[in-house]
Structure formats: C-alpha cells, structure tokens
Amino acid sequence: MGSRGVAWWSAEPVHGTLPSSLPGRRRGFGLPLTVRLALRELRGGLSGFVVFIACIAIGVAAIAGVTSISRSLGDGLGREGRRILGGDLTYSLINREATPAETAILAEHGRLSVIARLRAMAVAADGGATLVELKAVDGTYPAVGHFATDPQAPAADLLATKDGAFGAVADPALLIRLGLKVGDRLTVAGKPLVIRASLVSEPDLISAGIGFGPRLIVSMEALRATGLGELGSLNRWIYRLQLPGSSDADLETASHAIGKALPDAGWETRSRLNADPRFAKSVERFTQFLTLVGLTALIVGGVGVANAVNAFVERKRGSIATLKSVGAPGSQVVVLYLTQVMMIAGFSIAIGLTVGGALPFLIDAVFHEQLPLPLEPTLAPGELALAAAYGLLTALAFAILPLGRAHDIPVSGLFRDTVDPSAQRTRLRYKAILVLTLLALAGLALATAFDRRVALIFMAAAAVSFGLLRLVASGLMAAARRLPHPRAAAPRMALANLHRPGALTPAFTLSLGLGVTLLVTLSVIDANITQALTRSLPAKAPNLFFLDIPSRESDAFTTFLGGKAPTAKLERVPMLRGRIIALDGVPVEAIKPPEEAAWVLDGDRGITTADAVPDGSTLTEGKWWTEEEGRMPKLSFEADLGKALGLHIGSTVTVNVLGRTLTTSIANFRKVEWRSLGINFVMVFSPGTFRGAPHSDLATLTLPNGVDPAAEAAILRDVAKAFPSVTSVRVKDALETVDNLVRKLTLAIRGASAVAVVASLLVLAGAVAAGHRARLYDAVVLKVLGATRRRLMLAYGLEYGALGLAAALFGLLAGTLAGWAIVTRVMRLDFALDLGGASLAAGGAVVLALLIGLGGTWRILGQKPAPYLRQV
Template sequence: MSMAAEPASGGRAASLALRYALRELRSGLRGFYVFIACIALGVMAIAGVGSVAASLGEGLAREGRTLLGGDVAFSLIQREAKPEEVAFLRSRGEVSVAATLRGMARSGDGRLALVEMKAVDRNYPMLGELALDPKMPVADLLAERQDTAGPAFGAAADSTLLARLDLKVGDRISIGSATFQIRSVVGAEPDKLAGGVGLGPRFLVSEAGLRATELLQPGSLVRWIYRVRLPDNAADDRAATALANDARSALPEAGWEIRSRGNASPQLERTINRFTQFLTLVGLAALLVGGVGVANAVKSHIDRRRDVIAAFKALGATGRAVFTIYLTQVVVLATIGSAIGLAAGAALPFVIVGVFGKLLPLPVVPALHPDELALSLVYGLLTALAFGLWPLGRVHDVPVAALFREAVTSEWHRPRWRYLALMAVVIALLVGVAIGLAYDKRVATVFVASSVLVFALLRGIAAGLMALARRLPRSRITMLRLAIANIYRPGALTPSVVMSLGLGLAVLVTITQIDGNLRRQFLAALPERAPSFYFIDIPTNEADRFGAFLKQTAPQSTVEDVPMLRGRIVAARGVKAENLKPSSDTEWVLQSDRGLTYTGELPKGSKVVEGEWWGAGYDGPPLVSVEKKIADGLKLKIGDEIVVNVLGRDIPARIGNMRTVDWQGLGINFVLVFSPNAFRGAPHTHVATLTEAHPDSAGDARIIKSVADAFPMVTSVRVREALETIGTVVTNLVLAIRGASAVTLISAILVLGGALAAGHRHRVYDAVILKTLGATRARLLGAYALEYLLIGLATAVFGVIAGSIAAWLIVTRLMTLSFIWQAGSAAGVVVAALVVTVGLGLAGTLLALNQKPATVLRNL
C-alpha cells in the first residue's frame, strides 16, 4: 500500500487520489450532510434565479414583436406625428396608431375614478390577441352608436374600474365631454408590458372617442405611438433596426422614442436584470454562509481521520499526496451538492409555469439553460474550495505520532504558504466571477467588499468574545462560571456559532429593515406636509382661474402651480445621447421623455450647490439648472450645453447652476429646470399640487368632484392612491427578496446545527466527567443554555448593527428614500436568533447528557 512507491506523475496521481478518496467515502457521508445541504441550497438559489431570468428573457425576446405591437414603435409625447412623418412610416409597412392619456371617469351617480385611457385604431392589435369578455371585433366594440339614451362611443374597461364605480357591462360613463358605453371587460392586452405601470385601470376607446373628450389640448400629456409591422417576408431584427436607423436619418428632429422588436420594453429588461443580480447576490450570500458549514465539516472530518492520515504517512505517503486525497473528497462532495442544487434550480421555471402559468403577467418560457447552470456549478465548487482549503491545508503537517497521541492533545497550525496561495487564487476567481459577470459591477463590488468586511468582523467578534470571557473574574455561580469557561476553552463552539449565524442574521435584518421602510414610504403615513393631490393637464389659459378655484374650494390648503412640458435629452456637452456613458444610476434620465419646466424663482425643495440662480428678471440666452447627482452621472459641469427635443424641436441651453432636490417631500420638482425664456411660445400645460392642512376621505372626494365638475379636462391624481399602486409592486418584489433571503437563513441554521453536531463528542466528554464529579442534569443544562444565550446575543447584536447599516445605505443611497430604523423587526430578529441558538444547542446537549457514563469512561 506504499504510496511513496507510486510517484506523483500527473494523471496517475490524480487517479490514485480519486481511488483512495472514494474508498474513504464508502463508509458513508456522516458529517457531510450539512456540507452537501449548504452547497445545494446556495447553488439552487443561484441556478433558480438565473434559470427563471433566462426563461423570462427568452420569452421577452420571442414575444418581443407581440409585446411591442409591431416590428418598430415610434412614440411622441404631447404631439401627433406630422403628415410627412406618418407617410414615411406607411411607406415601410402597415401602421397602427394608439394614444394613451390619463383622465377622470364619471359614473351616472357622480362617482369619479382616475383611468388610463388608451385610444386605438381599427388595426389594433396587429399582433397578438386582445382578451375581451364578451368577445367582439374591435371595430364593433369601439364604434359610436345611437340608442334611446343618446349617442355614445363604445369602450372596454378593466374589471377594477367596474368594481370601483359599481358598474356592469352596458352602463355608461363620461370622460371630459364624451360619453362612453362599456361594452366589454378588457383582460390581457398583448402590448401591455411595453407600456409600464399605470396609476389607474385601463379604459380602451377609439381615437374618435378620445378626440370627443376634448382632453387633447395643446401641451396635454398624451403619448402617441405609431407601430409599424413590416412585411412578413422582411420582418426580422435586422430589418427593424434598419427602419429605426432610416427614420433617425430621414427625420432627425422628429424627437420620437424608437423601440424595435429586440427591445420591446427596455425598462422592464433593465429592471429584470437588476433584480436578477440582486437575487443572485442573495443566493451567493447563502453560499457564503454555507461556506462556513463547509469549513466546519472539513475540519471535523479531518479531526476524525487523523489516525488514518497518520497511517497513510507511516506507509510512505507524502503530505502533498494526502492533501490531494482529501481535496478530491471535497470536490466530489461539492459536486454532489451542486448537482442537487442544479436539478432543483433548473426545475424552478417549469414549476413556476406549471403552477402559476395562467396568473403570470410575464412571458416565461421554461427551458434548460446550460450557461446559467454551469455558472451556478462554478459558484458552488469555488465556494467549497475557498472555505475548505484552510482546514485541508493542515492535513499536510499531521504527524505520524498522531497514531500514538490522543486527538485532544493535538495542535493546529497555519497551513503552508503553497496552500494559502492556492486558497487566494480560488478566492480571486470567485470574486472575479461575481463581479465580472454582474449586470451592475459597482453593486457587485460593494457586495464582495461588504462580505469580506463582515467575515473579518465576525471573526474579530468571536475572538473578542473569547478574550473577554477569558478575562472576566471567576463567578461564584457555578452555572455562570461553567458557561463563561465554555466560551473560550479549547475547541469552543464560539467561532463556529458566530460565523454561521452572524452573516445570516445580517442579511435577514437588511431585508426586514428595507421591507419596513418601503412599506412605510409607500403604504403608511405620507411625509409631513406632502401634497394630497396632483392636478395635471391644466390648460395654460386656465391656470390662474384653476388656482383661484382650488383656494376657494379648500381655503386652508396650500396650492403650488408650475408650467410643464415633456422633452428628451438628445445631446449633452456636444455628445449625442446614445453615445454618452452615464453612470448606472443616472442612465434612466436618457431613456425616455422627462418632465421639464421653466421659472424665474428657485423651485421649492431645491438648493443651488454650484453656480448661481438666474433670477426672476433674466432675459438672456437660455439656461438650465440640473440636479446635482444627474449632472455628476453625466459628467456635466457649469457652462456645458444640453440639447432637449420638445415637440419636435431641438432646444439648446447652457448649464447655469446645479441643485440638490428633496424628492422625498413629493412636491413638484424636476431634474431639468430652464430659464423663463427657454420655451417661449411653446404650447404646454400646467401641473399643480394641493396640500391640505387636515386631509380626510370626505374632503378628498369633495375636492375631486368639484374639480371634475368645473374643469373636466383636468386630471386629478390622489397621492395616496398613487403610492398604494406603487406599493403593491414594491410588495411583490419584497416577497421575492424574502424568499431568496430565507435560503440564506436556512443555510445559517444548517451550519449552526452542523457546528453543534461537530462539537457533540466534546460535549459528551464534558457532560460525563462533570456528572461523574457530581454535577446535576439541571445545572449542566442551565450552564449550556447560558453559554448559547451569551454567544447568540453577541451574534444577534452584530447582525442587527451590520444589517441596519447595510439597509440604511441601500435605502438612502441607492433608493434615495428616507430611512427610519425599525426597532420591532430588529427585536424580532434578536429573539429568533436566541431561540434558534439556544434551542439547537440544548437539543444537542440533551443527547450528550443521555450518554451512559460507563460507556464513555471505558473508551477514554
């Protein structure tokens, strides 16, 4: 059996190591169940998230033409396309026109509701199917008809609107100056995802019906969408891209937003990518927590096999050969755990579609994605090696004398430099994969740095807790003295418990604090002095009368009114928008139309931080004020030129100053604010807010009704309802985050259980010796419970502090929202940590106390 006789020549050495590794595993996987479960859970989370995201991406790509409603879509805000622009589009294919606009719907009994109007033509939908109940042709659905109640346009309404206003099919409602008869209930719209989240229920009408409302005033916030369907023999991504490029070249000042079938909903795709990355990082956090379990399992296994290792060496095996054998074991076990995780993760898209397929608003196409599964396997193997190499490296120096010396007297030392270098390479690869393949590398880098810092802090806390326990004066209370001694004794569980539970608790606290703050922001009380209403589409010539009307209707309220236009940034500092390289958190400002305003007075909630405000009497060349964070993200400075396209015209302006903005007050404010002369003569509307001194539901209903009666063209948006709509979306996202974070917590509990199981043998020896010396079962249980309570409390405090700081940074820096520490959820996490730690610890202790002293003493 001499291994020295078979020198380390490449393939033969590897084959020999594999043979010995598998022989050792024939006795079973005792001690490795936690190892396998931790790797499987982490890999499952990463593989599942990646597979679902890839299936969703494939669905979006496959259904991109249907989601867009054509091969290319051209959008304009506040204006219709000019005849020559429409002619150009019709020369390239079949065209369908749609328009979207918010309006106030009034039922026959006077009740009001905000609706998202969508006006379509006879060609709608060119692709896909519009779900109606009852079914009927779109032309019949939307046609104007005369009956005994008078003329009315047809419409299809969302079931939410019917429930809100207590309506049924056949009833009539009015919007603006037009009357509509609800002839069907609209279900699924093939192009709904491309339109984003609406603040009200859908109301589908004809273009003629929309014009009859008289809401289409100069400057109204209406979006016109012109969808082009290419001939079937030329409908591919290349042809769609060519049409988009031709449109930009032929009509450079049209100012439209162009989407092709390959990017039907860029914002949705970006959101999915960001959310996928976040969940992947949570899954990676679960793997890192599981890595502690890997290290514990490997260390425990090496402890149990010290006599076998010594025997190998006595028979001539080199330290490197023994290291290779046990490294092979770790790789084999990590592969088994990864395979289990891959199978579960790969099945997740199929399970989701099978169980929730009819309820999903997104086109998920379940399939196996080898690239995502391969990446998950790499994560699993690298994590196992990163945490397993430290205890494995010590195998090299296990002496032959271990055959003749009790394991309890053994001393462990730092592994040799070659193994530390190998571990550094593995960690570098893990970091490189995590950052290099991330959608947002900055976020991934922060995650990696935070993980390293947290592990270092946890190790420091464990060492500090042990040092503190060692220096405490000896207590006269036996249970307390024994508990404190157990915290720092050789082979103490303190490092394992702190490391396993600390990161899991930190992640859990982070999630609960973010959840609580998002709920507070969107579902609870509004910020102090936040507006109660937004009023949009106020005609410029009615703005003064409308403001006076609001003051008369709600005398104790505060009214704010500003002019508003919509425009797109087409160039900055001499570079076209598509060629700018903005930071990841500011790229959104270039992706669609933005609200613009002009004023001589500094807007409320703004503070000039660079440059000077131009003042009310300014009449020089057009200037613009840019929000500071956006300016930094676009690398802009004072004096740079920004060009915006408004109503088909490119308007340049120089940056005169930069502002910080208090967005959390929910008042009227804009990223770009122009000097008063920038848009002279351009048609536009006003937007106003009303802030009530003492808001109540009855008063809100009265204000909405009064505004609708006096100004039917003005749309009222109740701030609380808008926040509740957004809050519903946020709640669904948080549920997904909770599910992913639950994997991290399960991993932490598994690791903790494994650590306690690994120390079971020492607990048995301790319990037997102490019982032999006269200790009672109750006193031992009290001592162990106190030990676990102290360790768990220290770990929980760290988890709360670290998680709260992480949540504060995410909420305030990434989400730019206010943060209030949620004491209740933090206390709940602390209690849960103590229950889990003490509960698992005592469960293992009871098993140790049940051992017969004679059996144990005979083998000492």
C-alpha cells in the same frame, strides 16, 4: 518509516511502503489512483457531510434558480417582443401626434397602427370619479396577439359608436371602484361611454409600464371627441409598424431608412429585439441583487463546509497517520482528501443545479395563467455553469485550510489520545490557495455583475462582516478566559466551554451573526420605506396633483380651487415634455452615463419655465436669470445629476420638444428636494425659451390639515364635473401603488434572504453535530461524577444563550448600520431608527441558538456512561 525519501506509490517493494495487496501499484502517482482511493473512502457513506451537502446545494440552487428565471424572462421578452410591442418597430411621441408627412414615411415601410395613452378622470352617473389609464386604439387593434374580454368580441365592435355613445372596455378594478357593471355608462372629459365588456387581458400590457389607475380602453374616435389628445396635453402617441419581412436584416434596414428620413422627429424608438429595455434593465438589476443574496447564502454555508471538513479531518487522523507511517507524503494525503471533499462538493452542486434549473419550468407549469410576464422556461448552460463555479470555489475556499492542516499530522497521531490532538499550523501553500480562490470568487462576481459598484460594495461588506465576526468571536473567547470563574458548576462549565479548544464560539458567532445581520438589515430598510411612504412623505407632500390643465383655462381653474379650498396652498406651473438628444454636442446614444443618472437620458422628461428659483430647490452654482435675461433661452439643471453627467456652467443641452430641436446653455445648478413630492423638474428653462408654445399646466394642492380623505374626494368630484379634461391624482393613491410594488419586491427579497437564513441554521446544526464527540466525552465524565441532566442542560443553555446574545447584538448593530447606509445613500430617504422588527429578529436568533444547541445535545445527555467508559 515516514521518510521523505520513500515513495509510497513505488512499484518496488520497499520497507515501510504500501503493501502489495493495496490497489494502485503503478509507477508514478497519478490522478486515477487518487480518485480510486477517494472513491474507496466514500464507500462508507457520507456520514458527517449532510450539512456540507445541504449548504452547498442550497446556495447553488438559489443562484442557479435566480439566474435561470432571469434568462427565461429574457428569452420570453425576446420571443414575445413583437406581441409586447404590437409590431416590429414602434415610434412614440409625447404631447403631439405625428404629422401626416411623418406617418406617410412610416407607412411606406409596412402596416401602420396607432394607439395613444394618457391619464384621465372617469366619472360615474352618481358623481363618483377616479383616475384611469386611458388607452385609445385604432380599428386594427390588436395588430399582434390576442385581446381577451368578457364577453368576448372583436375590439372594433366593442368600441364602436352605438346609440350616440362610444363603447369602452374597462378593467374590472374600475368597475369595482365606481360600483359599475357591463352595460353601465360613465363619462370621460364630459363625453359618455358605455362599458361593453370587462378587460381580461391585452397582449401589449407590459409595454405600458406601471399605471396609477385601472385601464379604460376606447376608440381613437372617442379620444378625439373628448379633446384630451390635443397638442400640448400630457399624452403618448405610439406608432406601430409591422414589416413585410421578418428577418433582423429587414428590421435594421427599415429602422435605418426611417431614422435617415426623419432625423429630428424626436421620437423614442423600440424594436421587437429590444421590446422593453427599461424592464429588461430592471430584471438585470434585480437578478444581480438576488444572485448576491444567493452568494451570501453560499458563503454563510461555507462556514458549515469548514466545520464539516474540520470534523472530517479529525475523524481521519488515524487513517492519515497510517498513510504517513507507510510513506505517504503530507501533500499527497491532502490531495487525496481534497479529491474526496470536492467529489462530495460536486454531488452537492449537482443537486443544486437540478433544483435551480428546474425552477423556471416549475413556475411556468404552476403559474402559467397568472404570470403577467412572458416566461420562456429553458435550461441555461451559461447560468448553470456560473452557479456551479460559485459552488466549487466556495467549497474549495472553505475546505482548503482544514485539509491543509492534515499535511503535518504526525505519525504519533496513531498513538496519541484524540481528546488532546496536536495543534498544527497551516502551511503557506494552502493559505496561498485560499487567497487565489477568494480572488477568483471575487473576480467571478465582479465579471458577471450588472453593476460592478454594487458587486464591489457587496464583496467589501462580506469581507468586513467576516473579519468583524472573527474579532467578536476572539474577543468573546478572550473575555471568557479572563473572567473570574463562577462558584456554581453550571455557569463555570458554560464559561469554560466558550474558550476551550474546539469551542463552538467561532462557528456559532459567524453563522448566526451573518444571518441576524441580513434579517436586521431587511427589517430596517422595510421599516424606513413604510415610514417614508405612509407617514413622513404624506405629512409634507401635496394632497392632490392636477394634470393637463389647458393653459386657456388656468386662471379659471385657479379661481375655482380657491373657492373650494380657500385655505389650501395651490402651486401651478406650465409643463411640457422634452427629450434630451445631446449634451455638449455629443448624441446621447454615444454617452455612457453612470447608473444613477442614466434615467435622465432615457425617454422624455417633464420640463417647465420659471422666472424665479422654484420652491423646493436651492441654487448651488451660477446665478438665476434676471427678468431681462429670462427673455433669452437659458437652462437651470439639477446639481447632482448634472455633476454625474459631467456638465458644468456653460455646457450645452439639446432637447427635442414638440418635434422641434433646441440647444441652450446651463446658466446654473439647483439642489432639488425630491422627497417633498412637490413640483420639481430636472430642467427648468427661462420664460422666454418656449414662449408661445402650446402647453398644459401642472398644479398641486396642499390642504392645511394634511391628509383629509373626505375633502380630497369632494374636490376630485367637483373638479371632474367643472373641468372634465383635467386629470386629478391623489398622492395617497399614487403612494399606495408604489407601496404595493415595493412590497412585492420586498417579498421576493425576503424569500431569497430566507435561503441565507436557512444556511445559517444548517451551519449551527452542523457546528453542534461537529462537537458531538467532545460533548459526549464531557457528558459521560460529568455524569459519572454526579452531574444531572438538568444541570448539564443548564450549563449548555447558558453557553448557547451567551453565543446567541453576542451574535444578536452584533447583528443588531451591523444590520442597523447597513440599513442606514442603504436608506440614506442608495434610496436617499430620511432615516428613522425603528428597531421593532430588528429586535424581534435578533431575539429570535437567541431563541434559535438555544433550541438548536440544546436540541443537538439532548440525545448526548441521554447516553449511558458504561459503553463509553470502556473506550476511554
């Protein structure tokens, strides 16, 4: 009986094999028999697998939902690319308009429309002034899409000149800020504008990017009247082309012909197929991060899977022993129960895929009118398959070892008391399966990652966290085993429960420790971002920035500010815009820069000239030019970015400025303190490089007493009156805009992280449920010996409190270290230790451990001993 030589699936009746009444009497053990037996086992229901199902379903739903929404956004951007761009192709220039020859070549290929974007100061009749994002459009606007206003009217009518004043359409936020209404007047650069409507929506809003002020839309004639669009001023001219043909081939043909005709125009090109590459890239980055958070939830839930399978194997010890007693080999028993577990995993994954796949449709149905982004809800088979693969691999990884132990459960398990189960070692083959599964899981995460470096960091952090938490659990059990036994019964029992066979210590520590670590990490990052945006930066940053100061008025502007704020520090530098088009002769299109430096080659950059090392910069390599050397073109490049791009002293950089191409060599590298928010540039040229080129000046004003809202408002108002063409920006307003954006992103991250926390709580509940039988036996015996419910609750409370405290201390330390690494290494901000929110999260973990643990044992303690004593 149980001999290896007996085939329990044999068709011939052999002593000790399965009786003929059992199903599946066929020659050769095949998968159908395994499936049939597994299904027969499942007829009894899914008792004990509720946490298993919930953990897998939640993790899969998180990953499927995030990736499906990302796919829907990508499809929406592709479908709405023409509307977002306002045409099939766009060509944009910084600081200059296209020449008549350039516009003529563009117009040869289709219908051409023009808009201009810039920042300006809007001044109300009462003297109130505010920064606005000014958008000037021609008579064809909108060439594509719907322009909604209140009251509704054609854009040409709303923006036309009537009674000597140009019309304008204003963002409702601008009306509120200046206390205006439709029909009131304001001035921009000294020119009067009548607000004829408030803005409801514009079809090309996404392509404008993040604005630091409310939108004000005017006609192209109004912009020219203000003089703000003159050569050298900080503005962007966008030329939109609608092609007569709609195919991708027509798009490629026109793009190639224009590029060949105007190779040195220096403009940034986009097509409807890639309407907003920066936004799409941001979506991909954010999707990867949220996917990794979802994978964290799935891995945390994997602990619940392991607990559930462990409990399942314990419940099936009798059945396993019975199967072995009639000749079933251990490997076939493992296959049978693994099939059953993976069937349950498949059911869980189906639930998760249903929820995650439906999420884009649900969001579109509920928030369609409020969504600022073009969402195209779709079932994404590839993304859903990815989520399913994550779920299957996670279930297999956490189930294989508990199931592998069933291989060597002896037939004596039929007769041995289940309170003292035999300790079994896991065979090498099952450990190998675990390793291969984990490698497959890591490979999948790496292969589908937008940024493989981030994925590698995540995997390393997950592995280290699991290893450290296992050490913490082992250390806690070892310490409990060696500590002197208290005299009081409740502490003595609590201490014994921490290290006894089948203790909850590993599961509690692992699940709760991971959850607390995640919460503390987010809390530390959030606290440091708030610190940087609201306290640290404003203390050392300028109060005001002034843009588009005409070079001919620079001295007068400096004198004016000196009279208004004589004790303030004023910095002023010339500023142009240029676009890098080649490095060491290699076009940027052929360069694949590292992620942290890619933004330097993406679009136009601010550039300046200087005869000395700018404030906030430190020379790290090379030497600064002398006055004589500065008459020739030379370049100083930011050190970290130069290193990331593979540049060195003597490397050549080719830039396009105002439509002209210039190549110069790097004379030195500088380390720039970006966090000061002072005037800093990636590229600083020698004074002789752009001598005579039209430009505007950029200035900053730093008040001696830090942030002073009253003084800042007075200066803004006076500058707007005296120099109406100068754009003024309060640093506080800019920081608030960034802070609002960061908080929205943080809210999304917290929402995704909540999934991991819920998984942690499910694992805790599952661990308590898995220990139900042992706790029930303890409670029955102790109650017979005279223990009261209060004393037992005290013992369990001490046990769960100790576990919660250990997990909280680990999470507090590990989360703080992780937050420090992200803040200092990734965000490159100063780190300030603020454990207020982190301590709250850790303290909450202790409370949750107590509530979940005691809540799970309360019902056990209420059981009558008699029915259970009959079974002991």
